[in-house]
Amino acid sequence: MDKCIACGTCAEKCPRKVTDEYNAGLGKRKAAYVKFPQAVPLKYVIDKDHCIYFEKGKCRACEKFCPTQAVNFDDQDREFTLEVGSVILAPGFEPFDPGVYDTYSYSHPNVITSMEFERILSSSGPFEGHLVRPSDHQEPKKIAWLQCVGSRDIHHCDNGYCSGVCCMYAIKEAAIAKEHAGADLNTAIFFMDMRTPGKDFDKYYERAKAEKGVRFIRSRVHSIEPLPGTDDLAIQYVTEDGRITEEVFNLVVLSVGLQISKDTLELAEKLGVEIGDGRFAATSPFQPVQTSRTGIYVCGVFQSPKDIPLSVMEASAAAAESATLLAPARNSLTRKPPELSEKDVAAQEPRVGVFVCHCGVNIAGVVDVEAVADYAETLPGVAYVERNLFTCAQDTQDKMKQIIEEHNLNRIVVAACSPRTHEALFQETLKQAGLNKYLFEMANIRNQGSWVHMNEPEAATEKAKDLVRMAVAKVALQQPLGEMQLGVTKSALVVGGGIAGMTAALTLADQGYPVTLVERKDVLGGHGRKLYSTWDGQPVAPFLDELIKRVEAHPEITVLTKARITDVQGFVGNFHTVLDVDGQRREVDHGVAVIAVGAHSLKPDEYGYGKSDRIFLNLDLDQAIGERDERIVTARSAVFIQCVGSREPDRPYCSRVCCSHSIENALRLKKLNPDMDVYVLYRDIRTFGLRENLYKEARARGVLFIRFDLENKPVVQVASDGTLKVTVKDHVLQRPVVLTPDILTLAGAIVMRESEADELAKMFKVPVNAEGFFLEAHAKLRPVDFATDGVFVAGLAHYPKPTEECIAQAKAAASRAATVLAKDSITAGGVVAVVNKDLCCGCQGCVQCCPFGAIDYLEREGKCEVNQALCKGCGTCAATCPSEAITLLGFSHLQLYAQIDEALSA
Amino acid sequence: MVNATRTASSNPIGSVLVVGGGIAGVQAALDLADTGYFVHLIEKTSAIGGAMSMLDKTFPTDDCAM
Numbered sequence: 001m002d003k004c005i006a007c008g009t010c011a012e013k014c015p016r017k018v019t020d021e022y023n024a025g026l027g028k029r030k031a032a033y034v035k036f037p038q039a040v041p042l043k044y045v046i047d048k049d050h051c052i053y054f055e056k057g058k059c060r061a062c063e064k065f066c067p068t069q070a071v072n073f074d075d076q077d078r079e080f081t082l083e084v085g086s087v088i089l090a091p092g093f094e095p096f097d098p099g100v101y102d103t104y105s106y107s108h109p110n111v112i113t114s115m116e117f118e119r120i121l122s123s124s125g126p127f128e129g130h131l132v133r134p135s136d137h138q139e140p141k142k143i144a145w146l147q148c149v150g151s152r153d154i155h156h157c158d159n160g161y162c163s164g165v166c167c168m169y170a171i172k173e174a175a176i177a178k179e180h181a182g183a184d185l186n187t188a189i190f191f192m193d194m195r196t197p198g199k200d201f202d203k204y205y206e207r208a209k210a211e212k213g214v215r216f217i218r219s220r221v222h223s224i225e226p227l228p229g230t231d232d233l234a235i236q237y238v239t240e241d242g243r244i245t246e247e248v249f250n251l252v253v254l255s256v257g258l259q260i261s262k263d264t265l266e267l268a269e270k271l272g273v274e275i276g277d278g279r280f281a282a283t284s285p286f287q288p289v290q291t292s293r294t295g296i297y298v299c300g301v302f303q304s305p306k307d308i309p310l311s312v313m314e315a316s317a318a319a320a321e322s323a324t325l326l327a328p329a330r331n332s333l334t335r336k337p338p339e340l341s342e343k344d345v346a347a348q349e350p351r352v353g354v355f356v357c358h359c360g361v362n363i364a365g366v367v368d369v370e371a372v373a374d375y376a377e378t379l380p381g382v383a384y385v386e387r388n389l390f391t392c393a394q395d396t397q398d399k400m401k402q403i404i405e406e407h408n409l410n411r412i413v414v415a416a417c418s419p420r421t422h423e424a425l426f427q428e429t430l431k432q433a434g435l436n437k438y439l440f441e442m443a444n445i446r447n448q449g450s451w452v453h454m455n456e457p458e459a460a461t462e463k464a465k466d467l468v469r470m471a472v473a474k475v476a477l478q479q480p481l482g483e484m485q486l487g488v489t490k491s492a493l494v495v496g497g498g499i500a501g502m503t504a505a506l507t508l509a510d511q512g513y514p515v516t517l518v519e520r521k522d523v524l525g526g527h528g529r530k531l532y533s534t535w536d537g538q539p540v541a542p543f544l545d546e547l548i549k550r551v552e553a554h555p556e557i558t559v560l561t562k563a564r565i566t567d568v569q570g571f572v573g574n575f576h577t578v579l580d581v582d583g584q585r586r587e588v589d590h591g592v593a594v595i596a597v598g599a600h601s602l603k604p605d606e607y608g609y610g611k612s613d614r615i616f617l618n619l620d621l622d623q624a625i626g627e628r629d630e631r632i633v634t635a636r637s638a639v640f641i642q643c644v645g646s647r648e649p650d651r652p653y654c655s656r657v658c659c660s661h662s663i664e665n666a667l668r669l670k671k672l673n674p675d676m677d678v679y680v681l682y683r684d685i686r687t688f689g690l691r692e693n694l695y696k697e698a699r700a701r702g703v704l705f706i707r708f709d710l711e712n713k714p715v716v717q718v719a720s721d722g723t724l725k726v727t728v729k730d731h732v733l734q735r736p737v738v739l740t741p742d743i744l745t746l747a748g749a750i751v752m753r754e755s756e757a758d759e760l761a762k763m764f765k766v767p768v769n770a771e772g773f774f775l776e777a778h779a780k781l782r783p784v785d786f787a788t789d790g791v792f793v794a795g796l797a798h799y800p801k802p803t804e805e806c807i808a809q810a811k812a813a814a815s816r817a818a819t820v821l822a823k824d825s826i827t828a829g830g831v832v833a834v835v836n837k838d839l840c841c842g843c844q845g846c847v848q849c850c851p852f853g854a855i856d857y858l859e860r861e862g863k864c865e866v867n868q869a870l871c872k873g874c875g876t877c878a879a880t881c882p883s884e885a886i887t888l889l890g891f892s893h894l895q896l897y898a899q900i901d902e903a904l905s906a
Numbered sequence: 907m908v909n910a911t912r913t914a915s916s917n918p919i920g921s922v923l924v925v926g927g928g929i930a931g932v933q934a935a936l937d938l939a940d941t942g943y944f945v946h947l948i949e950k951t952s953a954i955g956g957a958m959s960m961l962d963k964t965f966p967t968d969d970c971a972m
Contacts, residue, residue, distance in 0.1 A: 036953065045952040308958060318930075
C-alpha cells in the first residue's frame, strides 16, 4: 500500500470487468480498482472475489505493469487486537432494495433507485453526468419519483418509520435533473406527506415548486407498468379529487428508504448493544448517542434515520461522550510530529528547482515533458531541472529532499497535477529539507494541460511551458511566511442556561475545562421548564431537575443568572467578554464560546387565540393535561390546528416539532377519554423518523386527520357564549366541515426575537439567517461551528428542534469547542492577509466582505486590521480593497502581476 | 429503554475505536484526534466516505457532496 502511487496502470491493464458498486451497479470497474477517483486513501486494490489470478491461478498483468512493484498477491487478511477506551458505532445504512415491491417493475432497466439516479447525475458516474436513462441511453423527457419506497410501509417490508431524507433528496434530484436537461424536463414527485422539516428545507421545496416547476402529486402509486413496445413506463394513480389518471414516464426513480443492514445487526449483537424500534440502536432522548452498553456510543443512521448534518452533529456528540469518559487519559496515546529547523533563505537570490512529472503516461503521453524540462532550464532563477516518472512517489520525495540540499535550492516548482491534492505532500518534503514550506509552487500541467488538451499535444506542450514559466516567476518573488503560536485560555463561555446550554457546559466541565454559564433569567432551565415529555413519552421535569442540580454543583461551572453580555473582544483562544450580572459589571476570559440562547414560542394573532380560555398552545395544553384541568377533563371534542405561523410566506420554515407534539397530545387526550373526538387539521404530517409510530398509533386510536391548504386555512369563530366553531374544507369530501370543539390547540411556530439574537451575533461576529436563527459555517459539514473560529451554536437558536437533537447538538458544540481547548496554542499566520495601513483609506469594504469576521476597523486610526488568527487566506479582502492596501501573503499583487505578465508574454 | 450510566474508570485507555468511515465516523474520528485521543478508524471498503461519497449534490445548498 505504501508503494502504490495511484497511477491507475493496474486498472488499465486488468482484463476483468466487474459490476461497480460505487456506481450503484450501473457501470463497470476492473478487478484492480480504486473505489472512486477522490478515494482516501488513494490506493488501488485487487478485488479478490473477481481477480482472474485468484480464480484461475494466472494473469498477474497488474503486477507486471505496476511501475512501483506495489502489487502483492501474497497479502493476507490479518487479525488485529486493539485495546481501546471506548467504541463509536457509525456503520451507516443500506439503501432499501425495492425488489420486494412486486408491482413496481424494478427489474425494468428504466425503473431505478434514487441512489442509482445520484450516480447518473454525477460527473464521475456511469454516464459522466449526462442525464440519460439506462435502457437506451436516451435523454428522458419525463421522470417520476415515487416516495416512501421501503419507508412508512409495513406491508412490503417491516419499515414502519419515515426515513427522514427521501422527500428532500427527491426534490433535489428533480431540481438538479432540470438543471441538467433544461427546464422542459417534466418531473413529477408522487408523495403522501411532503416532509421538509429541516433548516431551509421548506424554502427549497417552495422554490422547486414555484421556480423550477417540479410537479408534486399527492398520491400513493400502486403499480408501475412497462409500456409494451417502448422502454417507457405507465403509472396509474388517483388524483386528490378521486379521479383515476394514467401518465407515461421515460424513467421512474424509486425514493428508497434507509435501513440497517444484517451485518450491522450482527455486529450489535456481538457487542451486546441493544436494538430498538425499526432495528435502530436503542437510545434515550436524554442520552441520544449512548447505547445500552457503557462506553459504546452510536451516531448517524444506526441511531435513527437522519440526514447528513444530524449525522455529523451526533458524530461530534459521540466524540464528546468518549472524550468525557476518557478524560483522564487525554494525550496519553497521541503522538507529536518532531519539530524541524528551517534554513534562512530570505535574503538569498532565488535558486529555483523545477520537477516535471510524467505522471506515468498521464502527462507524458500528451505533453512533450522533455521539451518542457529543457525550456524550464532557460528560465531566470532556475538552478536545477529534472523529470520524474511520478514526482509524488515516496522514493522521488526522498530524492527531492537530497537534491534540495545538494544543489542549495531555495524555491521549488513541481509541474504535475493539482495543488488541491498534492501541495501538502510536496510542502512536507520542503520542510524535511529545511525549507519554508511556502517557497513552493505547482504548475498543473496535467489537469489544465494533458487532460483538457489531449488531442492537441503541441498546444498542450506550449501551455505546459507557459504554466511552468508563470510558476517560476511567481515563486521567485515568494518570501518565507512565518507562522506564530498564540496561547489558548482553556475555559469556555456558554450563553444560555436551557437544556442545550447546560448540556454543553456539563460536557466541557466533565472534561476538566472551566465553564462560565450565562443565563438572562433568574433561573436555569429555559424552554425545558415548559416541556411535559419527550416525543416518546418520557417526562422532562426529572431530567431537567437532575441537569440543573449537576450544573449548579459542578466545581468547574460558574453559573451567572440575570446576566447579559455587553461586549466581546478577542478571538479564538483569547476572548474577553464583559457581562452585566444583575447590574454588576463582570469580565470573563475564555478560549471558546457556545451560543445556546434558545428561541421563543409564537403568540399567534389568528384562529381566535387569546379570545377564549379554551384555545391553547401545545405547551399550555401539556400543562393543562398534566394538571387534569377541568376544561380538559370535561372536553368531549378537541381540535388541533397545525402550522400556526409556520410555513407562511412571511415565516417560510417548518417548526419541526409541532406535528409530533400535537399528535402526542392528541394521544394523551384519547388516553384520558377514549370517546373524545380528536381532530388534527394539518398541511403535511411531518412525523419524521421513528415518530411515524405516533402518527400510526393516533390513526389506530381514531384521531381524525383533515388536510388543508395554505389557500384554504381553517376559520375559527368564538361565539359570545364562548363556544368554538372551526370550519375547514375537507379535501376528500371537497366541502366545508364544521367542528365545534370544546378545546382548540394551536401548534404555534418557534421563533427568534431578532433584535436579541442580532445584538449577540454582532458582538461575536457571527451571522443570523433571514428568520433570525444563527447561521452555521456549513449546512452539511459544520452544523455547530460558525465561520468565526472558536464560536459554536446549539439548540433552538440554530433552528427549531426536539429535545434529543438539542442535547446531541449541545454535546457536539462542546466537542468542537474542546478541539480548541485541547490545544496549548493555535497556529496563526502563513497564507493570511495583511493591511498596509499607509495605503488603507478606512472604507471598510474588506470588513464587509470577510466571511470569517477576521477584519476589524480601528476607530481611532481610521484603518482596518486583519486578525491573523482568524484569517483563512481566502483573499476576498485583497481583491476588494480599492487601493491595493491589502496583500494576501503568498499571493501578493506583485506575484499575481508577474504571473499575468508571463502568461501574456508568450 | 436503556438506562446506561457512565461509570468512569480512573485509569482508562486513551484511544477510541470508530466503526465505519462514512461522514459520521470520519467526523467522530477527527474530533477525537483533535482533542488528544488516538483513534482507530475502521472501514469495510477500500476508501472512506461512505454513502455521502456516492451522492451527486446535497440539499438544501446543492453543494457537491464530494
